[in-house]
Amino acid sequence: EPEVTQTPSHQVTQMGQEVILRCVPISNHLYFYWYRQILGQKVEFLVSFYNNEISEKSEIFDDQFSVERPDGSNFTLKIRSTKLEDSAMYFCASNEGKGTNYGYTFGSGTRLTVV
Amino acid sequence: RKEVEQDPGPFNVPEGATVAFNCTYSNSASQSFFWYRQDCRKEPKLLMSVYSSGNEDGRFTAQLNRASQYISLLIRDSKLSDSATYLCVVNRGTGGFKTIFGAGTRLFVKA
Numbered sequence: 001e002p003e004v005t006q007t008p009s010h011q012v013t014q015m016g017q018e019v020i021l022r023c024v025p026i027s028n029h030l031y032f033y034w035y036r037q038i039l040g041q042k043v044e045f046l047v048s049f050y051n052n053e054i055s056e057k058s059e060i061f062d063d064q065f066s067v068e069r070p071d072g073s074n075f076t077l078k079i080r081s082t083k084l085e086d087s088a089m090y091f092c093a094s095n096e097g098k099g100t101n102y103g104y105t106f107g108s109g110t111r112l113t114v115v
Numbered sequence: 116r117k118e119v120e121q122d123p124g125p126f127n128v129p130e131g132a133t134v135a136f137n138c139t140y141s142n143s144a145s146q147s148f149f150w151y152r153q154d155c156r157k158e159p160k161l162l163m164s165v166y167s168s169g170n171e172d173g174r175f176t177a178q179l180n181r182a183s184q185y186i187s188l189l190i191r192d193s194k195l196s197d198s199a200t201y202l203c204v205v206n207r208g209t210g211g212f213k214t215i216f217g218a219g220t221r222l223f224v225k226a
Contacts, residue, residue, distance in 0.1 A: 043159060043202070043216040056213075091158055103149050103204075104214075106158035 002026040006092050006107035013082055013114055021077045021110045023092030032075045033093040033104065034067065036060070043091070049075065082114045116141050118215045119205050125221040132193045136220045138186040138203030148179055149204040150188045153219065159202055162188075193224045 005024045013019050025032050034046040047057040047067055054067065066078045075094075079086055089111050093104040121138045128134050140148075148165035163170065165177040165186055176189040186203055200219040207213035 042218040045214065089156070103151075103161040103164060104159075106160070108158050111156075 002105070004092055004094055004105050004107035006090075006110050008110060009108065010111045011113070013112070015084055015114055016081050019079050019082055019112060021079075021090050021092075021112070023075045023077070023107055024073050025075055025092065025094035026105055027073070029094035029096055029105075031055075031095050031097065031102075032069070033095075034077045035091045035093060035106075036088040037091065037109075038088045046077070046090075079112075082112075084114050087112060087114045117218075118142060119203055119217040121201075121203050121217040121220045123218060123220060125223055127223045127225060128193055129225055130193055130195060132224075133189065133191050134193055134222060135190075136188045136201050136203075136222075138188075138217055140184050140186070140203075140205045140215075142205070142207055143184060145184075145205045145207050147206040148177075148186050149206070150175075150177060150186075151202040151204055151216075152199040153202055154199050159216075162201070190222075193222075195224050195226060198222055198224045 032049045046061045048055045089109045091109045092107040095102040150162040151159040153159045165179045169178045174191045178187045202219045203217035
């Protein structure tokens with residue numbers, strides 16, 4: 001079964017440092033997403049990406065965040081200057097189309113710990 | 116009022132039991148509905164879409180009541196492996212921003 005892969009599985013970083021989280025979506029999927037989940041809380045939307053540009057973003061996705069699709073396979077989330085409150089599990093997801101009936105396939109996540 | 120509300124549980128049931136989860140949503144413009152399961156510290160996994168006519172996948176049955184803005188998931192003959200958090204997910208339209216996750220209902224199935 002096709003899957004979304006994320007690396008690294010766990011990253012520890014010092015406050016103020018930049019981090020890049022990497023994702024390889026399913027190859028024939030067109031829409032890509034980043035979500036995060038703070039421990040014990042619900043899954044929250046960060047950003048959606050289609051046709052090499054951001055299609056939507058949430059209030060969480062401020063100027064410290066950026067996304068890129070540098071080549072045909074990778075999809076990255078960069079946090080420029082991490083804060084303690086950025087500690088969370090970050091999930092990448094993809095789906096086939098923009099229709100409302102498409103569910104997402106999530107990657108296994110990157111656990112980011114900011115110290 | 117939260118856009119997607121679920122009973123947080125936990126639901127503790129014996130193997131073989133039937134258990135039902137409920138979910139309500141506040142935005143009447145919501146267009147599509149899903150149930151995901153999430154194991155502890157793992158990613159959400161799509162369990163099933165929910166259609167207006169109701170749909171079934173093995174031991175799992177999902178129902179949608181648009182008039183009451185209510186979604187349900189029924190699990191029959193519970194297995195130990197069904198222990199997880201079940202997430203109700205509502206899509207208000209196209210794009211991820213309009214996809215709202217409920218906080219989830221925890222299920223523990225005991226031997």
